[in-house]
Amino acid sequence: MPPLLQLRGVSKRFTGVVALDGVDFNAYSGKVHALMGENGAGKSTLIKALTGVHPRDAGEITLDGKHISPTSPREAEAVGVSTVYQEVNLIPDLSIAENICLGRQPKRLGLLRWAGIRERARAALARLGLEKLDVNQTLSACSIAIQQLVALARALDVDAKVLILDEPTSSLDAREVEELFAVVRKLRDQGMAIIFVSHFLDQVYSLADRITVLRNGKLVGEYIAAQLPRLQLVAHMMGRNLAEVEALQHRAPPGTPPGKTILETKQLGRKGSIEPTDLHVRQGEVLGFAGLLGSGRSELARLLFGVDHATSGELHVDGEKTSFGSPRDAIQRGFAFTPEDRKIQAILPNLTVRENLVIALQARRGLWSRLPRAEQDALVEKFIKVLKIKTSGPEQLIKNLSGGNQQKVILARWLVTEPRLLILDEPTRGIDVGAQADIERLLAELRDQGLAIVFICSDASELSRNSQRLIVLRDHAKVADLAGADVSEHGVMHAIAHSGPSAP
Amino acid sequence: MKRPDPRLLPTLASLGVLLLLFGLGCLRFPDLLSPRVILNLFGDNSCLGVAAIGATFVILSGGIDLSVGAVVAFTGILVASLLGHGVPPLAAFALALLVGTLFGTLMGWLIQTFELPAFLVTLGGMFLARGLAFIIHPQSIAIEHAFYADTLPGFSLHIGSTTNAAGRAIPLLLPFTAVCLGAATLIGTLLARSTAFGRDIYAIGSSESSARLMGVPVARTKILVYGLAGFMSAFAGLVDTFYKQSGNPASFVGLELEAIAAAVIGGTLLRGGVGYIPGTLVGVLILGLIQTLVTFQGNLSSWWTKIAIGGLLFVFILLQQVLSKRKA
C-alpha cells in the first residue's frame, strides 16, 4: 500500500541556519507514525513546513497521490491535514461547542444557529467517544486534557485525512494521556493517518506503528516500531551508533572530594509538575539532571530555587529545614539560577550588558545601597575579560549580543553574587561551540573552588562529561541515581530507556 | 442542579445589585415604584446606554475607546447645526452616523495597521472630536425643527395609562429615547450573540493569537469594532438631541468613563472576551438608579453618585479578579 502522505526532499533554512535538509517522510492511513528527535532536530519545522506555517525552500508534498502546497494552516485543513498543537490554541472564554465550530458555524439568514452549533459539536465529540461532555461548558473551566480533546475534535470537524499531534501530551498526566491515546487509536482504526510528535519513549512505543527519527535537520531513518529496540532509538536520536555508545569510556573528572551537603530534598514535589524526589548536592561537586526535554528537569530546578512552590516534601539547606517563598529567599541563602528560557526568564533585552550583569547583585544589596558606577564598571570589565564575552562594550544592549554571549552575561550576573549553589538549566543550548567550551571549563573551575553545582543538559555526553553524579528523570519523576562508572552517556540512555515503570 | 455558566456570574451579580438597590429604594421612597419614574429611568439614561453598548464591543475585543464622550458631543452639535442650516432631518441623521462610523473606523485602522496603543489613538480621537465640535459651533444650539417639536413625540410608545391625583387618566408613554436604547440593546445583543462577527470579537478579546490560528479575520474585525463603536457614539449623540432638543459641543466630558464603568459593572471583563450586552444595560440602569436615589434622598449631595460608582467599580473589578484567579 502506498503512503497516504509523502514528503520528499523538504528543505528549509532560516537566515543562514539549515533547519531541514532534504527530509523525506511518509504517513500511511490506519497507522500512527511517530516523528522523533531531540530538541532542535527539526521536528516542528517539518510540521510547520507541512501545514504551511513556514514556506519551504525545496521539496514536495503529495497527499493521496496529488501534489499539495498549503500556505496557511487553514489551507492545510481544507485539503485534509489538521493539527493539534502542544499548547492548546483555542479560545479560553468561549464554550466547547463554539470552539469546535468557530469560523464555520451553521447559520440561517446570516444569523448563527446555536442549536446547530451544539449539535455539530456533539457530533464531532461523539466521534472521539466523548458523548458525555457538556458542550456548553466554558473551555477554560475544563482540564488541559479535555481542552486537548476539544482541539482534536475541532481538527476532525473538517474532513481530516491526516492528523498531526504536535507534542500533545506535554502537560497531561498519565491517565489523561491514556484517554487521549484511546481516542487516537479509535481514529487510527477508522483509517486516518496520524503523525505523532513526541519525545516520550514510553508513549511512542505504546502508540506508534512506525518511527521516523530526525537529527540536526536531517533524516536519520524510518523504522518499524516493533523492530526498533529502545536503546537503538535513543542512540539514533543522539547521533551515536550503538557500539560507539557502549564503547564510550566514562571520564570521571578528578576534583577535590566533595565537601558538606548544602542542599537536600526529602520527597520534595509539586502536584502536576514533578513527583516527590530525594536528592542532595554537596560543595565541590556537579550534580547533573539527566532526562529528555519535558521529563521534569526544569520543574525540579524551579522548585529548588523557589520559583515554584512545593506541594509536598521538605527542603533542607545546610541541614536546616527551610522553604522558599520566592527566588529572593533562595538568593539570600546563596543560591543562583540561570533559567532554561534565556529570552523570557533571564535577559532584560533593552538594558545594557552592564545593567544585566549587576541586576542580581543590586537586587540583593537593595534599593538604597546602589553599587557605585566605578565598581559596576570594574565588575563588568573583569567578567567581560574572564568569560571572554564578545561585546562592543559594557553599554551595548544585551539583545544585540549572540546567544552564547548573552548566556555568559547571565552567568556573570550570578557569579558576581558569589553564590554557594549554582543551578544551570541548559546553559549551553543554542550557543556556539567556542562559548560552550568556555562554559564547560568555567563549570569545572567553579566546582574546584568549592561551589555546589546543579547542571541540567539535554546532551547526555556533555552532561556526563561534566557531572560527578547524576539523577535521571523521566515523565516527571526521578527514575535513577547514577554515580561513579554509571555516569556516562550509556548509563543515561540505559536509565531513560529501561529504568522502572513510568510515573503514575 | 445545573451550575450557572461562570461567565454569567458578574452579570448576574449586577442584576442582583440592581434589584437590591431598587428594592431598598422602594422601601425608603415608595414613589420610586411609580411607572413614570421607571420609564424615565430608561429615557434619561438612553444616551449613556447606547454609547456604553458601543464601548462594550470595543472592550470585548480587548481594546478601549476614550473618544466616546467627544464623539457624542460632536454628533449633537453637528446635527443641531445641520438642522439649523435647513438640512432635512433624515439626511442630517444619516450624515452624522456616517461621520461617526468613519471616525471610529479610522481610529481602528490606525490601531490595527500601525500596531499603535488603542489608549493613545482614541485619546487623540477624543481631542480631535472635541475640537471639531467647537469648530462647528462654539456654543450650544437649540433645535427648533418641526421634526423634533411635532413628529418625535409621536414616536413615544404608548404602553398603558395611569390615573393622576385628580383621578384623571393619563397615558403612560415610553419616551422615544428609551425606544432607541431598547433597539440598540436588542440589535447589539443579536450582533454579539448571533453573528460570526460578534463571536469573532469575543474570540479576539479572549486570545488574539489563538483566534488568528483558528482563521478569524483579526485585522478586519478589530477595525470594524472601532467603526461600530463610532457608529454607536454617533447614535448616542442623536438620541441626546432627541432628549435635550439641542446640541452642545462642551457636553459629555467624561462620558467614556461612565460608559466603561457601566460595561464593567454590567459584567464585561476589561481584559476582553467575556461580557454581555444586556449586562451593560443593567450597568447603565444601576448608574441611573444611583443618580435617581441620590436625587430622591434630597439631602444627599450629587458627589455621592461618583463615589458610589467608584465603589461599585471597585467591587466588580475585584469580583472579576477573584473569578479569573479561581479559573487559573
Place this chain on the structure above:
Amino acid sequence: MSPTDFILWPVLAALLFFTRKQALMKPLLALTLLLLYNRFCSPGFFDLEIKEGHLYGRLIDILNQGAKVMLLALGMSLVIATGGVDLSVGAIMAVAGAVLAQGVAARGWSPATAITAALGVSALLGLWNGLLVAFLRIQPIVATLILMVAGRGLAMLITDGQIINFENPSLVFLGNGYFLGLPFTLTLVLVMLGLTAFLTRRTALGLFLEATGDNETACRYAGLPARNVKFLTYVFAAFCAGLAGLIATSNIKSADANNIGLYLELDAILAVVVGGAALTGGRFHLLAAMVGALFIQTLTTTLYAANVSADIAPVPKALVIIAVCLLQSPVLRPKLAKLLAKKERPA
C-alpha cells in the same frame, strides 16, 4: 532682535548640539521648531519685561503654566517605566486642592498643616492605586480608573460641594509667587526634578524601574522586588499629583473640585510619550519628559497667541498625539529607518 534672542537660541542650540542623550534630541528639536515658528509668526511672543524685580512674559507663562504637567510627568515617567499608567492623577489633584482649601478656610489650619495633610492624603490615594496594581495585580488602566471616577466625588465630599476660596498669603504664594525673579512654581519643579533624579540615578531605583518594565519575569528570577518597586511608583505619582494640585488650587485661590486637574492626566501621559518613553515600559528620561511637558504647554500658548479659541486647542494636540504614535509605531519605525538609511547611502 531682542535680548531674549541672544540668550534663548544659543542655549537651545547648545543643548541640541551637546546633548549626548538621543532621547532628549527629538522633544528638544520639536520644542525648538515650535519656538522658531513663534519667533517669526507670533509678534511679542518673546517679549519679557521686569516689573518689581519679577520677570513677566509669554515664556515665563509657559514655564509657570507648564509646572503642573511637569510635576505630573515626573511621577508618570516612573509609572510608565514599569509598564503601568496612572489615570487618577487629575482627580488626586482635585482631592489635594480640596483638603488644602478646606483645611485652611474652614478648619483654620496653618498653611503648613494644610499642605502636609493635602500631600499626605494624596500619597494615601497613591497607596491605594499601588495596592491594586502591585498586589492585587489589577491592570493599571482599570485599577486607576476607579479613583479617576471616584476621586472628584471624594474632593467634593471634602469641600461639601462648595468652591472654597482662600486668601492666605503663603498659599497664594505657592502658585502665584515669585522667587529669584522667576515664578515660585519653577523652583518647586526644579526641586522635585532634582529629588526624582537623585532617587532614580543615585539609588538603584532607576535600574529597578527599567528592569521591571523591560521584563518582569526575568526580574523575579533575579530576585528583584518588582512588586514593591511598582507599588512605590504609584505612591510617588500621587505625591507629585498632590503637589500639582496645590499649585492649581493656589493659582485660582480656590478649590474647584470639578475642574482642577481635569484631563491633566492625559497631558502628563502625552508629555512622557513625547519625551520618547514607550507605554509598554522600560527606559525613561526625566528631562525629555520635562521638555515634552513644555512642548505641550508651548503649543497651547502658541494657539493662544494666534488667537485660536481655547476650545479648539484640542485639535492640534490630537494631531501631535497621532504623529508621536506613528513615529514610534513598531510597524512604521523600521520602514522610516530604512528610508533614512537609503537617503544617506548615496551621500
